[in-house]
Amino acid sequence: MTNPIIDLHDINVTFKQGKEIVHAVKDVSLEIDQGDIYGIVGYSGAGKSTLVRTINLLQKPTAGAVTINGDVFFKDHQQQLSNKELQKKRRNIGMIFQHFNLLNETSVIENVLFALKHSELDDDAQEKKAYELLELVGLKDKAEFYPVQLSGGEQQRVSIARALANDPEILISDEATSALDPQNTNQILDLLQKLNKQLGLTVVLITHEMDAVKRVANKIAVMEHGQIIERGPLQKVFLQPQQELTRQFVGGSLAAVDTLRAFDLDHLAADEELLQLVYNGNNVTKSIIIELYKQLGVEASMLYGNIEILGGQPVGTLFVVVKGNQDQRQSAIKFLQDNSVTVTKIDDRRIWNE
Numbered sequence: 001m002t003n004p005i006i007d008l009h010d011i012n013v014t015f016k017q018g019k020e021i022v023h024a025v026k027d028v029s030l031e032i033d034q035g036d037i038y039g040i041v042g043y044s045g046a047g048k049s050t051l052v053r054t055i056n057l058l059q060k061p062t063a064g065a066v067t068i069n070g071d072v073f074f075k076d077h078q079q080q081l082s083n084k085e086l087q088k089k090r091r092n093i094g095m096i097f098q099h100f101n102l103l104n105e106t107s108v109i110e111n112v113l114f115a116l117k118h119s120e121l122d123d124d125a126q127e128k129k130a131y132e133l134l135e136l137v138g139l140k141d142k143a144e145f146y147p148v149q150l151s152g153g154e155q156q157r158v159s160i161a162r163a164l165a166n167d168p169e170i171l172i173s174d175e176a177t178s179a180l181d182p183q184n185t186n187q188i189l190d191l192l193q194k195l196n197k198q199l200g201l202t203v204v205l206i207t208h209e210m211d212a213v214k215r216v217a218n219k220i221a222v223m224e225h226g227q228i229i230e231r232g233p234l235q236k237v238f239l240q241p242q243q244e245l246t247r248q249f250v251g252g253s254l255a256a257v258d259t260l261r262a263f264d265l266d267h268l269a270a271d272e273e274l275l276q277l278v279y280n281g282n283n284v285t286k287s288i289i290i291e292l293y294k295q296l297g298v299e300a301s302m303l304y305g306n307i308e309i310l311g312g313q314p315v316g317t318l319f320v321v322v323k324g325n326q327d328q329r330q331s332a333i334k335f336l337q338d339n340s341v342t343v344t345k346i347d348d349r350r351i352w353n354e
């Protein structure tokens, strides 16, 4: 087995806020392999940004070890390389952010050239490279434009070109699609996937949007209160989520949340229960809801349904209101579980009230 390209071991990060101590990251170990697109999801404040900022020591851990590509950056409470060495190693780790962070008073090509200022290439070669990078992200024809003349999606492409200037092996994307509309979001995610395939780029994708992770990630970690509460291959976590929060995230696609918001769910009757059902390819072609009625006589009305392809396999998600007395509802849940459906009772309205 090869060593992980990113190896975070027992990372802790605490901040002092006045007299308070905020434990932003608690005992997190995370291994990311070369070529992964590793999604890290969690609500705001979960500690995602703080954790990934330890990868390039933009955030020094309070405790723990950071090893990148075999180089120990940090252990025993200390940075293990000189600032100069660290600066050099950091060029192997590109970063993109929600707000693009472009230099607005310079053109697109100059923004990319700026990232090449430490390169050993001569001026002509730098310019050639900058144009190649813009071509890679589909923006060669806008090289002379200024950032304000570009759409959000195009600006993010410029920041990706800039992040790739020093041929990094790792790209950290910190909520890079959060400010974009769905179409631009998908285009940027597809670009990241193309770069992953074409360049072998390892991508760490921090997001609060499950849709983003589902579209491109092969692995996923879910963070809550500074800890990773669940992790694994995307499909496994999706189909067999172990934690309540993960179940919510798995079902919490934007489309589902939007649809559910339209229902007055605070007023479910005493004999009604809202369930999220997730099921894999074997069940996709069966109508599990009809089976439930035929076999147990329990009615389930469907509020939202979707089938999507995850890692090449169809996966279905349904939100249904099941109606019946407590025994009937319980036997309905058992019936569904016996049919390999992952059932989550949705009591916590956080998923669509946020």
Ligand SMILES: Nc1ncnc2c1ncn2[C@@H]1O[C@H](COP(=O)(O)OP(=O)(O)OP(=O)(O)O)[C@@H](O)[C@H]1O
Pocket (backbone or CB within 6 Å): 015, 016, 017, 022, 023, 024, 042, 043, 044, 045, 046, 047, 048, 049, 050, 051, 175
């Ligand atoms: N420099 C800092 N000083 C003090 N507290 C901080 C600092 N940076 C982060 N925190 C706190 O650490 C916790 C985790 O923050 P972090 O930004 O890592 O979360 P997140 O999951 O990335 O959320 P978001 O998406 O909102 O950034 C929060 O409680 C935050 O207020």
